[in-house]
Amino acid sequence: MVFNSDVFLLAFLPLVYLLFWTARTKQLRYVLLTTAGYLFYGWWDWRFCLLLLFSSLLSFAAGLAIAASPSKREARYWMIGAVSVDLGLLVFFKYFNFFAGSLRAAWPNVPLPVLEVALPVGISFYTFHTISYVVDVYAGRVRATRNLWEYLTYVNLFFQLVAGPIVRFRQIEDDLDHIDGPPHPDWTARGIAVFVVGLLKKVLIADHLATIVDPILKQPHWSFLEAWTAALGYAGQLYFDFSGYSDMALGLGLLFGLRIPQNFDSPYRAAGIQDFWHRWHISLSTWLRDYLYIPLGGSQRGTYRTQFNLLLTMLLGGLWHGANWTFVIWGAYHGLLLIIDRTGSGVFLKWPRAVYQLQTFLLVAIGWVLFRSDNLPMAGRWLQAMFQLDTIGTLAPRAAAWMAVAAAWVLLVPETWAIKFPTRLRWAPVYAAGMMLAYYYINGTESVFLYFQF
């Protein structure tokens, strides 16, 4: 089930919303949101619900075991055990064939089978949820909940289950504790507004940019302008698609009385790659910082170790996105950019800010070529076309128009969470008109969110 589908908008959401606010007790609301999460998730393939349930129960039990451990040492065993199982499942389902294929390519005689396993939707996201919970309980940053339904609600929130944002238990613990409260004044209005804007970003801009980018990338060869159109168009598509999804998750959270943290902060206005990662997929970059980079030593162990930590964190961050060498290299590319940005920040910061922003955006857009390519040869051809001036080609007016719209939005419109949406009653019809406009583009079409594949 996706947010921009009839079954979600016309049946699932209204029904769950109605039942949620009709339910009076905390426990009933937990049960309802958990059930809704499994229904939403099971819509793809009900069998994956079992894996999700196993992962949830394991981390819940590990949390309790850690809390009950008489010594830090025993708690540590529980934490390592639970994280290992979670990571083991992720590696098995997402990376087994990738590693097996890569090893076979290097050593053809190694007898490694190719497994016919389907990738469970959102496994990368909910694994990070459960890991963060177990580690936080171990580190004493969060209490281990004794209420199973509360925990299941946290892991299975349908609006962040399959494509984030990656919410930590401590970030919504307070709201979960007060989930039986009445609807907060303004949250309904703000939730609706944020959801509608997110939906419009997806269906109005991202999906139109996709109709420009996808046909170009189906061609066997690209001219200079086509290659750049595809790269810049995809940069826009990815941002509007994913930030649109995150906005919708945020809006839905507010409708159910839960404040989901923001995931984007106008990333294409970033000055510097470090700044970019403070603004793009914030919930992932902060997760990687807190659960990988800092445990590796962060920036506290000298320049070379810091650079190594950065490179390793970004490389694994790249691999998190998908089992493909393109993601590994994309991660390494960003790791290198971060090192260069840190090292040369003294120089870069003296540049005019607009130049620094443009440089950042272009470097990020070049990185998206790796991210979008199906394989390394495709990335190579695409990058080559972007820097080869022998075939200039032409820029289609429609492509130029949509990219101008996307650029204007990126430059002029604040990030959705930062907009102070009016919450007076008279604005309800305006938001309804926005919803209607979005529905015009949804009606009769099928479009999934890009981040569902991760």
Added chain:
Amino acid sequence: MKLPALHPRFFGLTFLLSLAALTALQCLLLTVVNPRRYFGSSDAFPQVFTNSRRVKTEAFLRFQQEAPVTGLILGSSRSMLLAPAEFDRRTGLRFFNGGVFAGTAEDFLSVYRFARAQGQHPQVVVLGLDPAAIFEGSPSEELAANFALASALEPPAAGPLAWWWHQLKLYKKMLRLQSLVEIATSLHLWRNPPEERNHFYADGQLHEQTTEKAIQTGRYDFRRENERSRQRMLESLRNSKGLSARRTRMVEQLIQEAQADHARVIVWMPPLHPALRQSLTALPEARAADEHARDFTLSLRQRYAVQVIDLTDPGAFGGNPDRWYDAIHPSPQDADKIARQLAAYGI
């Protein structure tokens, strides 16, 4: 536990009511203005496209009231100019032209079944089969919107509620930006009424009024129209996704059903302007697509013992392509020659 505050509820309710009101308003406008004639409610405002499927089903219902329909012409716009009267004269039967704009295999089968569902028993079915009718492609929205034809094609499962369910789905489908543009266009045309572009005779034959008037006043640019449609046709052949298994099966189904009803089926291949035929020889992809369709059509002769008449060459019926509307639509004079030729082949 405290009672929920009123404000959030009111906001949500107002939002939902506003959505409902906007939806209802659009549905009301679609019903009253009816720009595509999908809804049987109103003809008060001009249509933005000729809904030939609706025109033909309504015309058929009127036509059959006078006397039984014993011959049926099926096909696309290239069959719509065929005069049923020509067939009547030579066969002694009573023909109705059931051709529709952009007609495809599903249209042919549904129109035939629709005629049968009205209690008519065509003894002869003349099917104009052009490549686009059997190539892979999206089903016609106009057909899906026509309850009589759509349910003839696929009997609805919803029983007595079938019509209501169909209407509900249709209104939902029309919730799109294009509908608003069409409503506005129709209202504009209502204020500035245009001349009627197409006229349909009682027997379903099409008379292209605007084109004929332009030809008579010397304003019709034959060369330009020919060139435009030639390019369009080549483009569609080049981009064709090949024969559609679903559509070819429907053509076969139509033949089998007609034969089971003891009707004779005559399949004919509509003519192409010599310039278009010439262009096809130079474009291997387009030619291959055309030949696939042609092979399928010719194979019907052996497989179903039907008459298959190849009129793709205007010379086959003594046509004068210089006066054609464009590269694929012959003039009414040539359409009459085609009708006579088809009759001569043994009707």
